[in-house]
Structure formats: structure tokens, C-alpha cells
Amino acid sequence: MDQPISPAERAATQLPPGGLSGPEFETPSAAGAYSGGEGHSGGEAHSGGVQPDEARPARTLGPLKMIWAEMYKYPGHTAMALLALLVTASATLAIPAGFKLIIDNGFSAGGDPSDIGRWFRYLLLIVVVLAIGTALRFYFVSWLGERVVADIRLKVQDNLLRLAPSFYEENSPKEISSRMTADTALIEQVVGTTVSVALRNVLMGLGGTAYLFWLAPQLTIWLVVAIPLIILPIAYFGRRVRNISRTSQDRVADVGAMVTETLGAMKIVQAFNQEARENTRFSSAVEAIFDTAKRRIMLRAAMTSIIIMFIFGSITLILWRGALGVSTGEISGGTIAAFVFTAALVAGAFGALTEVYGDLLRGAGAASRLNELLNEKPAIAPPARPELLPQPPRGSLSFRNVTFRYPTRLEVAALKDFSLEVEPGETVAIVGPSGAGKSTIFQLAERFYDPQAGSIRIDGVPLTSADPAEIRRRMALVPQDGILFSANARDNLRYGEWDATDEDIWEAARAANAETFLRDLPDGLDTYLGEGGARLSGGQQQRIAIARALLRDAPILLLDEATSALDAQSEQLVQQALDRLMENRTTLVIAHRLATVRKADRIVVLEGGQIVEQGTHAQLSDAGGLYARLASLQFANHEPG
Structure with a gap:
């Protein structure tokens, strides 16, 4: 009987929507090949279920423009790098x-010691110049690499912050994150290493060849025949080794995904006695890595053997011909x-160029992928001459015959011919079954x-x-989950x-029933709250979000099921804070909790993106329609006793 496919196995073979991008694998350098040293593949194994694939090489070098x-912005450093x-x-x-x-002149019999010293001083001077140069x-090229990557990252991030949420609905944030890390690291390698x-x-290949023809034209012709014999196997075996290295990295990524998934679900694994099966799956994945590594090792061994034979064989033949010439x-x-x-330098230079061109294409x-992010235009942008909002703010919202479909779900209308007038200071609760369009109203309002x-x-x-930006300054949002950032309490509170x-901040914390636990934190407002506020409970996170909205002091308040995931005690504290927050503000509430619904001036019932009922709690309860059901x-379990 076939075993079911686990999420980790699916993740290793599937790509998320939009196609992901991941870290580039370095190719074995030509220098490493000449020395017989083992190359490396620098692909970074991601943790997580889905592994981004590598950036595909471009067909031309055009995107490097x-x-x-970016480099031309720093002409002084570029000129110094070229001069060096x-x-x-x-x-x-x-x-x-x-x-x-x-x-x-120095090793010949009867040579003048002063001449010998002079030639060696010249050689030492060349070595000193080479070392300083x-x-x-290294300094100027590396500086340019780091600076160019920093500038590109800043420009990309600046544009990403302008893009509307619809862009991130259609494009995976994981892919974008990969572009900001792996692709920029590849560009850093191009600027800081590959171009240099x-x-x-x-320069060395052309200059060395010219010098060789000046030294010994006949031997150089022999060398011109020998160099392709060295380069061709390097290019052939290098391509094979790169492909196998990529396969090896994929297998390593599979193991990483499997370990992350299994350890993250250890309670389920042990609860269903699946330790043996998980161990078998892991063993199979590890053996797959080993099998791939064996093929890579065999190819590297063959490549090293052939290259050494060709290089030293060519040198031996040239020395043989040269010895006859000396005699x-x-x-x-x-x-x-x-x-x-010089011949060794020239062969090494041309051999390295075969690898460098591939690196340039990958760069x-x-x-090209980063340029796509830079050139992406915001779907939501301010008009050329934005109309000023009236001062002071009134806090009214009006939806008139609104129909909306999400970009990724065009076949279904989230709202259909939706009309709603919200007066200043009014509290309107929006209820309805899942998928009725409640959250869409908030998305459109902002x-x-x-x-x-x-x-x-x-x-x-x-x-x-x-x-x-002016529209959003007039609104404060309290989401269903108190989304916090990996920062201290102060920065999370003053984010609004x-x-x-x-x-x-303390005044807002007091009004949000958050003062007590904030003062109990080890470093008060300077306490780091962990990733996503992990060091706080759900209720505490929610009260931080309410305090953040209080500090915003906006005339329109949007509450997205702000108490739906809390226990009774936390809900009571949060509800008290919400009551203070809603005073003298226009409030839209996506409501599941009876207390919020009962206090609303008006309740709007949505179904299928349309308003099917509206009125007060009492009116709708007596009507016996969808709201009553x-x-x-x-809410039956929350009725007061």
C-alpha cells in the first residue's frame, strides 16, 4: 500500500504561485580546477517547506546596465578600481x-654581483607594486560591490513600500524576499568579484599572448593549439559539475524542509506513532544526497585528472621543445x-573567462528580476493634483454602488452594488457569514x-x-490579530x-488596559517583545494594538473582529479598552461578539457581498432574518445571565 505524501514531500517538488527565486550556486572556479582543488557550490539551503529555485541566467548581458x-554614481571609486x-x-x-x-643575466657564469642584485631589486619592486595594487x-572593487547592492536594495524596498496590497496577493512575499537577498548577493558577487x-x-590573456609572441613566436603557435585542449574539458566538466551541484543543493533543501516540518509538528508525529516512518523518509532523503554527491565526486576526480594531464603534459612538451631550442x-x-x-598565466586567464561569462549571465x-521590482508601478497612487481633504476632519464614509473583485479572484464579486453611508461619530457593526465581504469593506476604505x-x-x-497617505492618516486600524513587529514595546506602541x-504612550496604554503588564516587563517600554510579539499573550498583543490605534487619534476607527480570538477575561479587558477608543469617533466594526453588536448604532448584515439587512440589534433580532439566525x-453562549 502506498504511503501518503507528506506536506514536506509536496513542498520539495512544487513551487508557489508566481514562481520563486533563490540563492545562486557558485561554479567551480578555473583556478580551483588548475590546482586540482575541490570546488564548492555556495547555494544556501533555506529552512521552510518551499524552496525558491535559483535565478535563471539571462540570455544576454543587457540587464547588467x-x-x-549604479556604479557610475561613484566615478572616483570606479576609476581607482580600474587603475588598480x-x-x-x-x-x-x-x-x-x-x-x-x-x-x-644573473645565473650565467661570471655574472656581475651588482647586476644580479639590481635585477632582484627590480623583481622585488614589482612584487611590492603587485601587493599594494x-x-x-580589493578595497575599491569590494566597496563598489557593497555600495551598489546597498543602493539597489534601498531603491527596491522604497518601491515595494509604494505598491498596493494587490501586488503581494499576486506575487509571493517569499519570492520577493529571495530577490532582495539572494539576487542582490549575486549582484554583489558580480560587481565585487566577477567583473574584476x-x-x-x-588584460592578462591579451597582454600575455602578445608578450609570448614577442618572446617565442613558434612556441606560441604551439600554445595556441594547446590552450583550447585545456579549456574545452574544463568547460564541459564544469557544466556537468554545476548541474550535479544544483541537484545536490535541491536534495539538501529537501532535507531542510523535512526537518523543519517534522520538528515543528513533533506532537502530531509522536501522537500518531509515526516516528519510524519519519525516520525512514529522512534516511531516504539523506541517501539521495549521498548518491548525488558520489556522482559529483566522480566527475570532479575525472575532471581534475584530465586537466592535470593536459596542463602538465602541455608544459612538458613546451619545455621539451624549448630545451631543444636552448641546446x-x-x-x-x-x-x-x-x-x-606566462603561458600558465594566459591559460589560466582564458580558462577563467569561460566560467566568468556564465557568472555574468546569472548576474x-x-x-533583470530586481529590475522588475524597481519598474513595478503602484496600482494605487496619488493623483497628479490630489484634492485636499476638509479640515477639521468630520469622519464620514460613503460607499455608493460599489462592486469589487479581487485581482486573483475575478470570477467572484466580493461586493456587489454595495451602498452604505456612515455618519460622523456613528458606530456601524458589520456582520455576516465567512466570505460575505466584511473585510473587503475595510480594504476599500483604506x-x-x-x-x-x-x-x-x-x-x-x-x-x-x-x-x-492622507486618507489613511484619518483612519486607525485594530486588526483581528494584534500584529506586532520584532521591536521593543515603545516602538510597537508609537507605530501609529x-x-x-x-x-x-503611557496614557494610551492606560486607556487600553495595557499599563499594568507593560510596567511589569523587565525593561518596561524598552523590552524587546520577540518576533511578532511572541513574548506577549494574545490578549496583551491585542491591547498593544488598541493602544497603538489610540495614539493614532484618527477620526475613523476600523475594528476587524478585535476580540474574536480571546478568552473571556482578555475579552473583557479588551472590550473596555475598545469602548474608550470608540468614544467620539466614527467606527466600523466587523463584529462576532455580541457586546460590540448590541452597542452599535446600526448593524449591517452582509451575505454574498450585498446588504441583506440593517438596523439595531433589537430590530434585527425581531425580524427573524439572517441576523437572528x-x-x-x-452569540448564544455569550448572552448575559
Whole structure:
């Protein structure tokens, strides 16, 4: 009998909507291949169920224009990096020339000791210049890499904060997070390493080849034949090793997902006695990693063997031909030494370029994906000449014949021909079954979306004519879950009014029934609340959210089922805080709790995106319609005794 597929197994083989992107894998460097050293794949294994795949290489280097544009903002650092690059490439090529002079003039019989010292001083000077130039190149190139990535991240984040929530409904936040981390890290590698390596190897390859033709034209022709024999197997085996390395990283990601899921659900695993099955699944995944690693090791071993044979075989043949030339007096010993040294540099340079181009294409792919985020236009944006909202605020809201469909659910209307007038200072409760469109009203009121038909007005001004930021300044939201940030209590409380003083914060905390537990925290307002406020209970988180809304001091209050997930004691404290918060404010309440419904000036009952009833609690209870049925089902247990 087949075993059921677990969520971790599904996660390892499926991608979320929109397609995800993940960390790039570094290719085995040419230098590592020449030395016979083991390459590495730097793919980062994510924890979590779904693994983003890597940024696909671009077809051309065109998307890298975005990176060049950022680099050109720092012409001084760019010029210094290029100058240092030119100096180091020239100094590297000067070393074989120095060896030639030393061997020909210093090692010959009867050489003048003063001349020998002079040639070695020249060689030491070249080494010093190379060392200083390399340090400067590393500094300026690395500085440019970090600076360009920082600027791109800032620009992308700035644009992301402008985009409407509809964008994040259609595009996975995990994918966007991956672009902000893995793709920018790949761009940092391109600017800080790849471009520098590419330019250095181009200079050394071309300059070294010219020097070789000057040294020994006939030997150079032999070398021109030998270099492709070295590069082709590197390119072939390198591609195979990269593919297997990616497969290996996928298998590692599978294990990471499996461990995260199993440990996170350990109570369920043990409660249903599935330890043995989970261990079997884990063993299979680990063995899959090992099998993939074996193939990679075999390929690396074969590649290393062939490359060493080709490189040292070519050097041996060239030395053989050179030795014959020395014996006949055609060339000097210093010339053959300089030739072999330079030939190794040239072969290494051209070999590295085959890898560098692939890295540049992957960097271009990452730049293209980030450029998409940079060029994304907000669906909700202020008009060219926004209409000013009246002062002082009145707090009225008007929905007139509104029809709205979510971008990802166009086949179903969340609201149909919806009309509602909310007067200043009025408390309107919105009730209805799940999916009736209650939360959609809040989304539209804050202009996170625009309706496909109808109009919404605040204080008589159409939302589409006003600046969205000004609209939201007139509203304070208390969500169903008291969403908090990974920060201290003070920053969470003043999120609605960042300039609030500690005195204002404590006053709001007092009104929200949050003062007592806040003062009991180890460091008071400076206490870190953990990720998402994890160090607080649900009721405490909710009271923080209410205090945050109090500090906002907005004329319109939006309460999204603010007490639905609380126990009776927490609900009572939160409800008392809400009553104070609702005083002298226009309030829209998505209500499941009877206490809030009873105190509302008006109750609006939604079903299928339309108003089916409205009135007071007493009127609707007596009408015997949908509200009466909902009240008997949902609120009967909360009737006061």
C-alpha cells in the first residue's frame, strides 16, 4: 500500500504561485580546477517547506546596465578600481619578464654581483607594486560591490513600500524576499568579484599572448593549439559539475524542509506513532544526497585528472621543445622560463573567462528580476493634483454602488452594488457569514484596492481624488490579530504616531488596559517583545494594538473582529479598552461578539457581498432574518445571565 505524501514531500517538488527565486550556486572556479582543488557550490539551503529555485541566467548581458548605472554614481571609486586593476595585471605580467632577466643575466657564469642584485631589486619592486595594487583593487572593487547592492536594495524596498496590497496577493512575499537577498548577493558577487576577475583575465590573456609572441613566436603557435585542449574539458566538466551541484543543493533543501516540518509538528508525529516512518523518509532523503554527491565526486576526480594531464603534459612538451631550442642556441634559458610562466598565466586567464561569462549571465538574470521590482508601478497612487481633504476632519464614509473583485479572484464579486453611508461619530457593526465581504469593506476604505464600479468617499471627497497617505492618516486600524513587529514595546506602541512622547504612550496604554503588564516587563517600554510579539499573550498583543490605534487619534476607527480570538477575561479587558477608543469617533466594526453588536448604532448584515439587512440589534433580532439566525448560532453562549 502506498504511503501518503507528506506536506514536506509536496513542498520539495512544487513551487508557489508566481514562481520563486533563490540563492545562486557558485561554479567551480578555473583556478580551483588548475590546482586540482575541490570546488564548492555556495547555494544556501533555506529552512521552510518551499524552496525558491535559483535565478535563471539571462540570455544576454543587457540587464547588467542597471548595475553599471549604479556604479557610475561613484566615478572616483570606479576609476581607482580600474587603475588598480590595470596596475596589478601589468605587474603580474612583469614578473615573468623579471625572471627572464634574472636567469639570463644573473645565473650565467661570471655574472656581475651588482647586476644580479639590481635585477632582484627590480623583481622585488614589482612584487611590492603587485601587493599594494591588489590591496587597492580589493578595497575599491569590494566597496563598489557593497555600495551598489546597498543602493539597489534601498531603491527596491522604497518601491515595494509604494505598491498596493494587490501586488503581494499576486506575487509571493517569499519570492520577493529571495530577490532582495539572494539576487542582490549575486549582484554583489558580480560587481565585487566577477567583473574584476573578467577584466583582469582579459588584460592578462591579451597582454600575455602578445608578450609570448614577442618572446617565442613558434612556441606560441604551439600554445595556441594547446590552450583550447585545456579549456574545452574544463568547460564541459564544469557544466556537468554545476548541474550535479544544483541537484545536490535541491536534495539538501529537501532535507531542510523535512526537518523543519517534522520538528515543528513533533506532537502530531509522536501522537500518531509515526516516528519510524519519519525516520525512514529522512534516511531516504539523506541517501539521495549521498548518491548525488558520489556522482559529483566522480566527475570532479575525472575532471581534475584530465586537466592535470593536459596542463602538465602541455608544459612538458613546451619545455621539451624549448630545451631543444636552448641546446641549439635559438632561445635563452630565461626566455623559456618566462614563456612557461606566462603561458600558465594566459591559460589560466582564458580558462577563467569561460566560467566568468556564465557568472555574468546569472548576474544579469538576477539584475533583470530586481529590475522588475524597481519598474513595478503602484496600482494605487496619488493623483497628479490630489484634492485636499476638509479640515477639521468630520469622519464620514460613503460607499455608493460599489462592486469589487479581487485581482486573483475575478470570477467572484466580493461586493456587489454595495451602498452604505456612515455618519460622523456613528458606530456601524458589520456582520455576516465567512466570505460575505466584511473585510473587503475595510480594504476599500483604506484604499488598498479600488473598486471596479461605484465610488467611495471620505468627508465628501472621492478616495481616487485624494492622496492615499492622507486618507489613511484619518483612519486607525485594530486588526483581528494584534500584529506586532520584532521591536521593543515603545516602538510597537508609537507605530501609529511615531513622534509620541513616553507620556502619551503611557496614557494610551492606560486607556487600553495595557499599563499594568507593560510596567511589569523587565525593561518596561524598552523590552524587546520577540518576533511578532511572541513574548506577549494574545490578549496583551491585542491591547498593544488598541493602544497603538489610540495614539493614532484618527477620526475613523476600523475594528476587524478585535476580540474574536480571546478568552473571556482578555475579552473583557479588551472590550473596555475598545469602548474608550470608540468614544467620539466614527467606527466600523466587523463584529462576532455580541457586546460590540448590541452597542452599535446600526448593524449591517452582509451575505454574498450585498446588504441583506440593517438596523439595531433589537430590530434585527425581531425580524427573524439572517441576523437572528447568526445571533442564535454564534452569540448564544455569550448572552448575559
